Amino acid sequence: MTAEPRDAPRGRHLLVVDDDDRIRELLKEYLARAGFRVTTASGGAAARRLMRTLDFDLAVFDVMMPGEDGFSLTRWLREAGGPSARTPVLMLTARGLAEDRIEGLRLGADDYLSKPFEPEELLLRIEAILRRAHRRPANGAVLLGRCSFDPERGELVCDGQPVRLTEAEAGLLRRLARTPHEPVDRIELAHDSVDPSGRAVDVQVTRLRRKIEPDPKAPRYLQTLRGVGYMLAPD
DSSP states (O other), X not given: OOOOOOSSOOSOEEEEEOXXXXXXXXXXXXXXXXXXXXXXXXXXXXXXXXXXXXXOSEEEEESSOSSSOHHHHHHHHHHSOSGGGGOOEEEEESOOOHHXXXXXXXXXXXXXXXXXXXXXXXXHHHHHHHHHHHHSOTTOOEEETTEEEETTTTEEEETTEEEOOOHHHHHHHHHHHHXXXXXXXXXXXXXXXXXXXXXXXXXXXXXXXXXXXXXXXXXXXXXXXXXXXXXXXXX
């Protein structure tokens, strides 16, 4: 197997966990040729020891392993706390059942790939996950294109520069950020404003769009749902 050079970031450290010695070594060889640092483990116990002492940019877990399976290992990782709990996970399985994919994603896996697979597809999926993870802020901020909003601090940053928000604007963004991609009733949003009719909310939305949207007249992130209210659609 050979891997062609790509534009995706290299030098990232991957953990590959698979009980099949042949598959584990093939994956290590292929991913190393693609420019990744690769550490391997033959099972859950060894993987846990490694993840307690080393930082990984992504983990590849086989689902069907004797002892601790990939589902259990993913659950442990997500519940471990600390920076390691945010490590992206790609799950591999010889079973292509929809129930397995759903279970893996429910436990916090970032993607799922059924065996047998083309090494090229594995590489593309890893690169896609790493690109998403690279844009994911560690402090819980919400990404809005060139901007990010920190709900805890009520701070908006666009193009690396802080953008002033009024208390009402910060409160509105904070409320919408609590339920991203879900519409919030306009009257509910108006409860915390000076105008229960909702007109004040409309004014705040207009002002926020001027601050966060590339084109305020065609909003991408702060959307209107006619007859319902507003919705925040972060990256």
